[in-house]
Amino acid sequence: MIRKSIEELHKDLINKKTTSEDLVKESIKSCHDIQDSTNSFVTIIDEAECCEVTDELLSGIPFGVKDIFSTKDVLSTGSSNTLNNYVPFFDATCVSNLKKRGAVMVAKTVLDELGMGGTGTTGHTGVVHNPWDLERQTAGSSAGSAASVAAGCYPFALGSDTGDSVRKPAAYCGIVGYKPTYGMISRYGMFQFASSLDTVGVLSRSVVDAAIAVDGMKGIDPNDMTSWDSSNIHLYESLSKKVKGKKLFYIKEMCDIENYKNPSDEFKMHLENFKETIKKCESLGMSVEGINFGKELLDAVYPTYMVIYGAEASSNMANLTGISFGPRGKGSTPEEIIKDHRTRGFSPLIKRRFVIGSFVLQKENQEKFFLNAKRSRRLIVNRMNELFKEYDAMIGPVSSGPAKYLDEKKNNTPKENTVIEEILQIGNFGGFPSITIPNGFINNLPVGVNITGRVREDVDVLNIAYALEDAMDYRNQIAGGVK
Amino acid sequence: MAYKAVIGLEFHCEMKSHTKVFSNAINGYSKLSNQYVRPLDMAFPGTLPVVNKTCVRKAIEMAMILNCKIPEYMEFDRKHYFYPDLPKGYQITQFFNPVGVNGRIEIDVNGTKKEILIHDIHLEEDAASLDHYYDTSNIDYNRAGVPLLELVTEPCMYSSDEALAFLEHVKSIYQYTDISDCDTKKGEIRADVNVSIMDEDASEFGTKVEVKNVNSFDAIRQTIEYEIKRQSKLKDEGRYDEVIQETRRWDEESCTTIHMRSKADAIDYKYFTEPNIPKYKITKELLLDIRKNIPMLSHERREKYINEYNLSLYDANVLVKSKKISDYFEECIALGSDAKEACNWITTRVLGELNKSEENTIDNFFITPSMLSELIKLIKDKKITNNQGKEVFAYMLEEKLSPKEIVKKYSMEVIEDNDLINSLVDEVISENEKAITDYKNGRTNMLDYMVGQVMKKSKGKANPVSVKNLLLEKIK
Numbered sequence: 001m002i003r004k005s006i007e008e009l010h011k012d013l014i015n016k017k018t019t020s021e022d023l024v025k026e027s028i029k030s031c032h033d034i035q036d037s038t039n040s041f042v043t044i045i046d047e048a049e050c051c052e053v054t055d056e057l058l059s060g061i062p063f064g065v066k067d068i069f070s071t072k073d074v075l076s077t078g079s080s081n082t083l084n085n086y087v088p089f090f091d092a093t094c095v096s097n098l099k100k101r102g103a104v105m106v107a108k109t110v111l112d113e114l115g116m117g118g119t120g121t122t123g124h125t126g127v128v129h130n131p132w133d134l135e136r137q138t139a140g141s142s143a144g145s146a147a148s149v150a151a152g153c154y155p156f157a158l159g160s161d162t163g164d165s166v167r168k169p170a171a172y173c174g175i176v177g178y179k180p181t182y183g184m185i186s187r188y189g190m191f192q193f194a195s196s197l198d199t200v201g202v203l204s205r206s207v208v209d210a211a212i213a214v215d216g217m218k219g220i221d222p223n224d225m226t227s228w229d230s231s232n233i234h235l236y237e238s239l240s241k242k243v244k245g246k247k248l249f250y251i252k253e254m255c256d257i258e259n260y261k262n263p264s265d266e267f268k269m270h271l272e273n274f275k276e277t278i279k280k281c282e283s284l285g286m287s288v289e290g291i292n293f294g295k296e297l298l299d300a301v302y303p304t305y306m307v308i309y310g311a312e313a314s315s316n317m318a319n320l321t322g323i324s325f326g327p328r329g330k331g332s333t334p335e336e337i338i339k340d341h342r343t344r345g346f347s348p349l350i351k352r353r354f355v356i357g358s359f360v361l362q363k364e365n366q367e368k369f370f371l372n373a374k375r376s377r378r379l380i381v382n383r384m385n386e387l388f389k390e391y392d393a394m395i396g397p398v399s400s401g402p403a404k405y406l407d408e409k410k411n412n413t414p415k416e417n418t419v420i421e422e423i424l425q426i427g428n429f430g431g432f433p434s435i436t437i438p439n440g441f442i443n444n445l446p447v448g449v450n451i452t453g454r455v456r457e458d459v460d461v462l463n464i465a466y467a468l469e470d471a472m473d474y475r476n477q478i479a480g481g482v483k
Numbered sequence: 484m485a486y487k488a489v490i491g492l493e494f495h496c497e498m499k500s501h502t503k504v505f506s507n508a509i510n511g512y513s514k515l516s517n518q519y520v521r522p523l524d525m526a527f528p529g530t531l532p533v534v535n536k537t538c539v540r541k542a543i544e545m546a547m548i549l550n551c552k553i554p555e556y557m558e559f560d561r562k563h564y565f566y567p568d569l570p571k572g573y574q575i576t577q578f579f580n581p582v583g584v585n586g587r588i589e590i591d592v593n594g595t596k597k598e599i600l601i602h603d604i605h606l607e608e609d610a611a612s613l614d615h616y617y618d619t620s621n622i623d624y625n626r627a628g629v630p631l632l633e634l635v636t637e638p639c640m641y642s643s644d645e646a647l648a649f650l651e652h653v654k655s656i657y658q659y660t661d662i663s664d665c666d667t668k669k670g671e672i673r674a675d676v677n678v679s680i681m682d683e684d685a686s687e688f689g690t691k692v693e694v695k696n697v698n699s700f701d702a703i704r705q706t707i708e709y710e711i712k713r714q715s716k717l718k719d720e721g722r723y724d725e726v727i728q729e730t731r732r733w734d735e736e737s738c739t740t741i742h743m744r745s746k747a748d749a750i751d752y753k754y755f756t757e758p759n760i761p762k763y764k765i766t767k768e769l770l771l772d773i774r775k776n777i778p779m780l781s782h783e784r785r786e787k788y789i790n791e792y793n794l795s796l797y798d799a800n801v802l803v804k805s806k807k808i809s810d811y812f813e814e815c816i817a818l819g820s821d822a823k824e825a826c827n828w829i830t831t832r833v834l835g836e837l838n839k840s841e842e843n844t845i846d847n848f849f850i851t852p853s854m855l856s857e858l859i860k861l862i863k864d865k866k867i868t869n870n871q872g873k874e875v876f877a878y879m880l881e882e883k884l885s886p887k888e889i890v891k892k893y894s895m896e897v898i899e900d901n902d903l904i905n906s907l908v909d910e911v912i913s914e915n916e917k918a919i920t921d922y923k924n925g926r927t928n929m930l931d932y933m934v935g936q937v938m939k940k941s942k943g944k945a946n947p948v949s950v951k952n953l954l955l956e957k958i959k
Contacts, residue, residue, distance in 0.1 A: 070529040078528065090522060092529055189529040196758040224531050225760055312758060315561055318572020319526035323622070334567045361563075361753035370755065 002026045003152040003478055006057055006209045013053045013060050020050035020060030020104065027062035027106045030153045038129045038151065040144035042067045043075050043108040051102040057236070058216045059102030064157030066145045067108040068115050069095055070189035074105070078114045078191045079123030082320040082345030085327055092189020093224065094158065094200050094217040101216045106154065109144025113347050115160055115193040116313060117141055118168060119404075122347050127406060130172060131479035132445055136403035139172040141165040142203060146173040149203045152478040156204040156213045162193050163305055164398075164424035166201035167436040171398035171448025174438045174477055176465075177203050178210040181456050182431025183228045185214065186221030194312035195226075197305075197428035205476045207437065207466040211235035214458075230456075238459045241467040244285030248451075248464070249391040250278070252290040253298055254420050261416060266401035266442055273440045274397040277449050280471045281395065286464070288395060297383055300376045302422040304429070307360050307373035314357025320345065381430040385454075393453040393464055396423060398436050402445035424450060433458040435465045438474035446474070484719055486680040488711045489688055490646050491602075491638035492703075493675040494653060495631050496663045497609060498538055504608050504630035505532035505575060512669045516614070516623040524611075524627040526570035531759050534559070538630040539582075541662045542606040543765065544773050545632060546583025548656055548780070549601045553770065554580050557763040559606075562752040567622055568610040576607035576633075578754040591782075592648040599649050600637035607631050612670075626670075632662065638677060638688065643707040650674070650700055655781040658806040667699045674703050678710040680718060689714070690726045694740050697733045706733045709740055784809055792822035801830050807845045808834070814852035820859045828855055832876055850879055858886040867895050874948060894938075895946055904937070904945050908953050911936045919958050930954065 001009075001018055012018045031044045041064075053060040065071060068078050070088040077083045095105065110123040120128035120143025128143035130136040131151040138147045142159030146169030149157050159166035161179040170177025178201055185200035192198060202213040215236050220229040253259055257271050278288045322329045322341030329341030346354075360369035387394070400417045413421065427434035432452050439449040451468075453461035469475050500510045506523040513519065523530040539557055546553050560578040586601030611627035613620050634653065640646045654672075657663040665672050674697050679689040692710060697703050714726050731740040779787075781803040788799040803809045808829065815825040833850070837843045850858075858879075862872045867890060878889045890896060911933050912919065922929035930951065937950045 070527070076528070083528065086528070088527065088529075090527075187529075188531050191528040192531075192759075194758075223533060225533055311755060315563060315573055315753075315755070318563060318565065319528065319570060321565065321567075321570075321572065323567050324525045324570055325527060335565070338565055338567075358753065361755055363751050363753075366755075 002030060002062070002154060003476075004155070005206055005476060006061055006155045006212050009061055009155065010057050010059075020053055023060060024048055024050045024062050024104050024106060027154045030151070031064075031107045031148065034131065034148065034151045034153065037134055038131055038144075038147045039126050040109055040128055040147040040151075040153075041107050042077055042079060042110055042123075042125055042144070045074060045106050045108070048104055048106045051104050054102060056101045057212050058098060060104065061102075062104045062106040062154045063098065063213070064107045064109050064145055064148050064154055065095060065105050066111050066142050066157065066159050068111055068141075068160050068191045068193075069158060070191070071095055071105065071108065074108060076108065076191075077124065079111045079125065080113045080320070080345060080347075080350075081124045082322065082326050082341065084124060086325050088189075090189065093186035093221045095189065097217050097219065098213075103216065107148065107157075109142070109148055109157060111143055111145075111160075111165075112141035113350055114191060114313075114317065115141045115162055115165060115198075116309075116350055116353055118164065120144075120147075120169065121406065122349055124347075129406065130403045132174060133403065135406055136445065137172065137406055139169040139399070139403065142169050142177075142201070145203045146170055146175060146177070147479075149173070149205060150175050150479040152205075155209050156202055158217075159201045159203050160190055160193070161199045161201040161428065162197045162309060163422070163428055166203060167424050167427070167434060167448075167450055168398060170203055170436040171438070171446070171450075172403035173203075174446025174448075174474065174479065175203055175205050176207055176210050176435065176437050176469075177201060177448075178207075178214060178435040178462070179427060179433065180214050180218065180458050181433045182428075183224075183226045184230050184233075184433075184456075184458065185217045186219070186224040186227045188221055188223035192312075192316035194309040195316060196312060197309060197425075199428065199431070205478070207435070207462055207469050207475075208236065208239060210435070211239055211462055233456075233459065235458060235462055238463070239466050240463050241284075241470055243464050243467040246286040246393070246460075246464060247391045248281060248286055248288045248393050248395045249291045249387060250274075250288060250395050251293045251298070251423070253293060253295055254423060255290065255396060262414065264401065264412060267417070269442045270397055270399075270401045270447055273442065273447060274449060277439045277468070277472075278395070281464075281468060284467050284471055289391075291387065293387075294383060297376075297380050298419045298423075301380060301425055301429075302418055304373045304376045304380065305422065305425040306356065307369050308377060310353050310357035311361050311370050311373075312357070314354045314361070317350075317354070377429045380426060384426060384430050384432065388454045392460055393451050395449065395451050395464075396420075398424065398448040398450050402442045402447050424452075427452050431455055433461045435461055437465050437469050437472075438477065439468075439472060440474070446477070484715070485683075486689075486711075486715055486718060487683050487685070488641055488707070489638045489679050489681065490640040490642075490707055491677040491691075492634075492636045492640070492646060492649070493677075494634045494636075494650065495673045495675075496634070496653075496657055496665060497669075497671040498541060498630040498632055498663050499661060500535055500537050500541075500630055502535055503628035504535045504538045504606065506530075506628050507533070508628065510629050511625075513625055516621060516625065518625055520624045520627070524570065524624045526572070532559075532575055532757070534760055534763070535630065538606060539763070540769075540773055541660070542582045542604070542632060543770070544660060544777060545634075545656070545662055546586065546604050547770075547774060548660070548777065549583060549586035549588050549604060549634070551583025551586035551601060551604060553583055553765060555765060556580065557582065557765055559757040559760050560754050561757050562754055564750055564752060566610075567620075568613050568627075570611065570624070570627060574608060574610065575757055575760075577605035579756065581605035588652070590649050590652040592645050597645060597648075600639045602635040602637050604632060604634045607633060638679070638691075643704045643711075646676075646707055647700060647704055650703065654700075655803075655806070659778055659780045661778075670698060673698045676703060676706050676710070678707055678714070680711060680714045689723075690728055692726065692728070692740075693730045695730055695732055695743065702733055702735065705738060706740060709738065713740070781806070781809070788822075792816075792826070794822065794826055798826050798830055801834070802826065805845070811845055811852055815856050815859075818853055818856040820856045821863070824859050824863070825855070828859065828876075832873070836880065849883055850876070854879065854885055861886055861890065866890065871895050871946070871948070893947060895948075904941065904950065904953065907937050907940045907945070908950065908957060910940065912954070912957060922958070
């Protein structure tokens with residue numbers, strides 16, 4: 001039952017074929033069922049209470065929440081030892097918006113520590129396994145949310161997306177990952193990582209469910225000055241498959257196989273599969289053109305991202321001192337106490353990123369690194385906006401193939417794949433709405449395609465994804481690999 | 484030897500507002516710790532700053548008064564350092580684009596005009612306060628996020644007198660614009676004082692020493708004078724190389740400055756623009772609206788008092804020194820009191836009372852402008868004498884009654900017929916020989932008894948005070 005779509009579940013609830021109580025119980029049980037194999041959860045909320053069913057589509061529907069969101073009275077760790085005992089006394093705005101609509105939070109999911117990292121392996125409770133193949137990564141950072149949605153624990157889960165943290169795990173787990181326009185959903189209560197890039201997103205098994213969930217979360221929030229009024233936007237009601245005449249572009253430098261020296265078989269198949277998806281788009285009446293984005297700009301994407309997010313993260317996470325919350329460090333002076341808390345609390349990856357962040361912000365380095373990164377970010381966004389004058393959206397393959405192995409020794413990702421691995425960060429640079437949907441299988445593992453569009457034109461992006469999803473056969477698929 | 488001292492000031496002042504500058508906690512003073520705290524003030528994960536627009540307006544207003552250049556956009560920056568009083572690990576301030584730069588303002592230094600150059604003024608948040616005990620410290624977040632205006636001057640002052648005159652001037656502006664009360668007792672002001680000395684004919688500044696967190700005008704004066712003396716002495720002794728670019732602090736107990744850190748230990752604050760606050764356009768309309776609403780400042784009121792009310796410069800200065808006193812005065816005038824009369828009462832009696840104790844303030848002073856105006860009117864209408872007026876004033880404070888109630892209670896309305904009272908007094912004296920003898924032998928209450936007798940005979944119409952005086956005169 002719980003594996004159905006939100007619309008179907010709502011119908012069943014209204015027709016009393018099931019109750020919210022049963023749904024919540026079933027959802028919690030399926031969370032427990034996959035916890036041993038996938039390690040998706042920091043907390044499964046066994047005492048979650050069902051909610052009254054109303055006309056609201058989300059009423060009575062269980063959902064999961066990435067542990068980067070502040071949830072009242074429920075442990076919220078950010079998958080970090082610096083917050084391993086932190087129980088907030090307030091809900092993130094997006095969570096409280098969903099609760100107001102009657103949705104029921106049943107689990108807090110594992111992430112790469114504080115959202116930093118893209119493997120699902122750095123959370124303080126351990127590695128998250130991909131439900132399609134437990135030896136594979138889910139990607140991250142919204143690892144547990146992606147794994148649990150793919151495994152069918154609930155129709156949707158919240159994620160956060162700073163570089164591709166919703167959209168890449170969605171691809172690896174064969175589901176939908178939607179990052180709306182920056183500011184459409186309030187960030188209040190989402191632990192800050194890189195504020196100018198951070199976006200609340202959702203993982204689901206269909207475009208419709210993603211639209212319903214974001215409708216339930218979005219809205220201007222007096223607690224977030226970067227949120228904006230989207231009351232005239234109704235994603236779910238606006239869904240339409242009429243995409244004839246839409247113009248899409250893809251980046252040739254990245255998508256043409258001849259640009260790679262030694263592509264793996266998987267990568268070749270992935271790009272072939274993408275070509276198939278383009279044909280599907282064309283059969284829907286859309287045009288798809290390859291464009292040259294500019295190699296210099298493409299090569300700048302990852303370093304730009306690294307510098308900006310390192311800088312903002314080192315600053316945003318300066319509140320993690322163990323003084324006002326979190327486990328108190330040992331020492332006889334405040335400095336020692338803070339140092340001890342941070343030294344023991346953060347994983348080595350985070351510490352390295354903080355070093356980069358601090359380095360690029362130092363007086364003597366700001367101009368060369370941080371300010372240049374902001375400039376190249378602007379140039380990249382300008383290039384996108386220039387393209388968006390002619391095209392409605394960008395389409396591209398996600399990553400260079402299916403999910404990578406957890407055992408890094410088995411992976412072979414050449415440096416020349418950096419652009420395609422990191423390209424989704426452009427969506428965060430410009431705050432563009434961006435969605436990943438599954439577009440096939442390679443060696444029995446799902447792969448995904450991404451569509452990114454103009455700021456505040458989320459409806460356009462969703463409709464392209466909706467029509468394309470309909471032309472393919474991967475909607476509502478559930479991972480088979482789970483015990 | 485006397486050297487030329489060069490002084491620059493960084494003057495921090497806590498602003499008045501309903502809520503804090505980036506959170507909706509109350510911005511208020513409380514003796515109890517941690518009364519006014521919202522999640523952002525303790526930097527709980529996921530909290531975001533929301534700018535208080537009133538504070539932005541006030542900051543722009545001050546920048547205008549200081550004739551600063553105001554930027555096109557309002558922006559904020561983060562200043563990073565780790566300390567338990569700074570929960571976010573950074574302070575939100577304005578570093579790259581302050582609300583005002585390159586200002587200038589004319590002040591009066593003991594009768595001489597002087598122009599002070601303003602480097603910049605910026606809006607920022609205060610840190611939490613730390614209460615230190617024997618082996619522990621408590622963090623009080625009441626102050627965390629309280630709006631602060633920091634005003635930075637150029638090194639353009641040459642004596643403690645100039646520095647203090649400037650600070651008094653700024654304080655007066657803050658009070659008149661209602662930006663801040665500048666209440667030292669509540670810790671609302673703090674200054675970083677930069678002092679260097681140089682030979683009179685030198686063209687280059689000497690080595691700058693910064694003294695941080697000096698928190699009263701007195702201490703600022705002492706700091707400047709101490710530093711000039713300390714640096715001069717070293718220069719006199721040929722040890723000027725011992726004056727190093729450093730940060731010191733003022734020590735109240737020893738009345739000296741003490742080394743905190745040298746320039747080499749200076750912190751890199753790693754400033755960058757606060758990404759959670761979108762830059763905010765300062766429109767021409769907003770500027771116009773703010774300019775229109777700048778209230779009359781102290782020097783403008785002073786001119787008015789001298790020119791329109793014919794008050795002396797001295798009296799005008801006394802009245803405008805505090806905005807609240809000046810407001811009190813203006814309210815009396817609005818209620819119809821004569822300006823000179825009101826001024827006399829306020830500068831002598833009212834301020835006299837207020838000066839009796841630190842607890843007395845014009846806000847909690849019992850006699851309101853309308854009561855004082857009533858009293859002035861009673862005298863003007865010759866209902867009571869000038870001397871009686873002073874008594875009424877004293878009784879009002881003692882008994883918490885209005886002038887008319889006091890006059891009634893003590894039947895102070897003068898009986899014009901002095902002969903009648905005279906004869907009544909004589910009558911009572913002749914009827915009470917024993918009482919007089921007793922009084923002379925030390926039974927002082929006999930006097931009150933006889934006053935009572937006279938009052939009885941006058942059916943309460945006599946002025947008991949004058950009766951008492953008359954009696955005393957006659958029986959001594």
